[in-house]
Amino acid sequence: MVNSNSSxxxxxxxxxxxxxxxxxGTEADFMNPNRGPRGIDSRLDLAVAAVETxxxxxxxxxxxxxxxxxxxxxxxxxxxxxxxxRPVVGIAEAGFLHACALGERFxxxxxxxGKARGMRSLxxxxxLDARLAGVIAAESSSASAxxxxxxxxxxxxxxxxxxxxxxxGDALVLTGSVMGRxxxxxxxxxxxxxxxxxxxxxxxxxxxxxxxxxxxxxxxxDKKGNS
Numbered sequence: 001m002v003n004s005n006s007s008x009x010x011x012x013x014x015x016x017x018x019x020x021x022x023x024x025g026t027e028a029d030f031m032n033p034n035r036g037p038r039g040i041d042s043r044l045d046l047a048v049a050a051v052e053t054x055x056x057x058x059x060x061x062x063x064x065x066x067x068x069x070x071x072x073x074x075x076x077x078x079x080x081x082x083x084x085x086r087p088v089v090g091i092a093e094a095g096f097l098h099a100c101a102l103g104e105r106f107x108x109x110x111x112x113x114g115k116a117r118g119m120r121s122l123x124x125x126x127x128l129d130a131r132l133a134g135v136i137a138a139e140s141s142s143a144s145a146x147x148x149x150x151x152x153x154x155x156x157x158x159x160x161x162x163x164x165x166x167x168x169g170d171a172l173v174l175t176g177s178v179m180g181r182x183x184x185x186x187x188x189x190x191x192x193x194x195x196x197x198x199x200x201x202x203x204x205x206x207x208x209x210x211x212x213x214x215x216x217x218x219x220x221x222d223k224k225g226n227s
């Protein structure tokens with residue numbers, strides 16, 4: 001599981017959150033780039049993080065059965081899929097697809113209003129813009145969300161309470177890795193299903209790793225050399 005920013009604190013939080021969700025038999029390593037932004041709060045941060053994420057995946061190549069890009073914008077997802085034959089899952093894409101199974105339309109939460117446009121673009125890039133009900137914005141940042149998740153929970157609940165019901169849709173998706181632990185308490189506050197993109201990404205990666213094709217066995221040869 002790759003945290004796309006270079007913050008070891010966020011990676012540690014990711015590991016703590018994800019550990020309780022891993023299925024029996026799943027072993028997960030958690031890592032982050034050594035370079036790049038410590039939080040992804042701008043398009044420049046996102047561009048740099050995309051390169052660094054793909055470099056992490058390339059460095060490990062075929063060492064893992066599957067990879068999870070654990071960042072709310074799926075930075076470097078397409079590039080990462082080019083540098084390994086293993087499945088690479090983005091937690092935003094996984095969360096969106098999960099939400100599509102819960103109703104006709106879904107909303108997505110972001111850390112700050114300035115992230116709304118980029119999130120709409122990401123949903124559109126996955127061909128799901130017709131399923132998007134709205135984008136719900138908190139008033140936070142990557143660093144603030146990591147250091148004070150309770151405040152982020154309160155902000156998201158307040159933003160949802162102030163939104164029109166049609167803007168929420170049938171489910172709300174929390175794409176960011178630091179939001180992963182907030183899905184259950186937020187659902188209790190807003191009264192609709194809340195999808196953790198992180199959990200969705202983990203489950204999708206486990207499924208893809210389990211179902212990965214096995215190389216065919218070499219044909220048997222008899223004593224005369226006939227196959």
